[in-house]
Amino acid sequence: MTPVLSPNTQAILLLTAPLIAGRGAASSDLLSPGEYKRLARHLREIQRQPADLLSPDAAEILRACQPIIDESRMQRLLGRGFLLSQVIERWQARAIWVVSRADAEYPRRLKARLREDAPAVLYGCGASGLLETGGLAVVGSRHVDDALINYTMSVGRLAARAGRTLVSGGAKGIDQAAMRGALEAGGNVCGVLADSLEKTAMNREHRNLLLEGQLALISPYDPSAGFNVGNAMRRNRLIYALADAALVVKSDVNKGGTWAGAVEQLDKLNSVTVFVRSTGELCAGLDALRKKGALPWPNPRDTDSFAEVFNVRMPAPAPSLKVGFSPLDGPSAAGATSSAAEPLDTAPASQNERESRAPVDAVFDSRSPTAVSEQHPPITPDAVAPTGEAKMLPQSETTPADVLFGAVRAAIQQLLSAPMKDAEVAAALKVSNAQAKAWLQRLVDDGRVEKLTKPARYVARSQPSLFGHESA
Structure with missing residues (x-):
């Protein structure tokens, strides 16, 4: 860079x-x-x-x-x-580089998947080319027992052996275990930090990892910024956006950054397939994520089966509805399909991005008692399963309301090629004003529709950017 x-x-x-x-x-x-x-x-x-x-x-x-x-x-x-x-x-x-959405070197994955919600500025150190390699995101709670630490490290080691980049957040617990496992096995790692990038860049312990191109650290926040809960929550979407698939090892229910990031991915962004741990101690948070559509982790044991993980796709949404038909009219109403949003910037990554190297600080939170140099015995992901038959988390389907919204979403976006009031949308779809307002608000929250004022109207957001180099 x-x-x-x-x-x-x-x-x-x-x-x-x-x-x-x-x-x-x-x-x-x-x-x-x-x-x-x-x-x-x-x-x-x-x-x-x-x-x-x-x-x-x-x-x-x-x-x-x-x-x-x-x-x-x-x-x-x-x-x-x-x-x-x-x-x-x-x-x-301190060998910290800075890139903005206005630069061709900005990670294309973030720009394509997050569009206007991609951070305006990214700070980083290390091999920036790793940000375009995809790989497996591994996330989870900070407070976990040794069994889950060992399980997570084995996932990181398998990712390294399979030649897949490991993406995580650098926090103590699951994040650090996944990154440590991959690094110890000679794999590549992208760490998305919520704080203290400058402090991290000054530590000598892991400097060789960045000099050798094995590690890249980035943050959307000022390099001197301290820990902030809100920042930690918001950076989670970057972890998913940089990966090709994601594994949630442990999560609370309805609280915490791991839960919020996974739910946002399942309910709104849908950019990668989300898996949840399917062996070992049962977890209420993982069960709840399964009910929202996450898939059970298939527990690959070798590099070939690990590669198959990236071919698994989330269940396809129900077909969209033709404009003018009610979603309650039955199968005859289906037919129109949603068009995929085009990336705002498709500029190729520069050669500098592929060759960048820089010193780095400890990948791991200085508050964590666990260091990279600690030795851990080899273990497979299945090794933490309880004695006897592995316990599988129960599977649930997407709710009917989500299926219905998935079916009507494209129809509403087609209607809103020109500004319309909520009552006009309700009349076109033959639903109540309250239902139309609820759907429109979801589309506004998803960034697909913009709400205008004076008078209040809604319009689909135009996708192309006037400036190929600046996708705000």
Whole structure:
């Protein structure tokens, strides 16, 4: 990854990054992810890009953006150029690279799968090319017993032997065990950190892992940021987006980052197949995820059976409905199919991205008592199964309400090629206004539909970007 920041990335950092070295009054003005998303969308509409906010005619562009973000607020943020130059030197001294959605080097997987919700800026160190290799995401609770630690390490080792990248979050417990197992077996690992990237980059213990291209660490948060529960929850979607399949080893029910990330993937994003551990001690959280559509982990024992995991797909959604038919009319109403959203940016990854190397800190949370150097006896994923026949978690199907929404979703998006009121959507689908509003709100939450005001209407979000290099 090139250490030189593009003009677009510099502008985005000035607008959104705290620039920890220069904490002050301006930090309270930082644009939130939602605010920046609206600003970037507006810039595309007026055929501009973030770097133009630093150009000689910036005053005119700032006035054009006044309806979205207050002009004086933007001026204060963009005036932090000296602080930015200081913090860039600090990052470079620690081999931390920075890339924004406006750069061709930005991970295409994140841009294609998360679109406007992909982080505006990513900080990282190590072999950035690993971010495009896919692989298996392994996630789970922080507080687990030794049996699950050993089980998870064996999954990481098998991924390494199969030549698949292991993606996880670097937190103590399941995350660290999976990453440790893969690294000890000589595999490649991507760690998506929620905090302390700069501190991690300064530790010498695992520096060779990054220098040799075995490890990449990234974070959507400032390299000096400390732990924050909200940040830890939000980064989970990046773990799934970087992988080809995911395994949840342990989860609580209705609480915690593991649960929230898996549910978001199952209910909204649907970018990868989600598996849950199917042997060993039963877990209420895994059972609940099965009821939401997660699949039982097939417990592969060798590299060939492990490779088959990536050919498994989540059950296909029910067929969409033709516009003008009621979802309650029966099979004759089905027929229209949903078109897949196209990636906002398909620029090829640069050669620098493939060759980047950097020093790194401990992959693992410094609060964890477990170190990479500790030796663990070889174990297969089935070794933690209880004595006798392995206990399988019960399987459940998707709820009828989810099936119905999956069937009507494409029909609503087709209707909303032009703005419509909720009552008009209800009339076209022959359902109640309350039902139409509920479906529309789900589509708004999913990012597929935008709600307009004055008057209140809904419209399908247009997919193509005016700027191939900036997909906000």
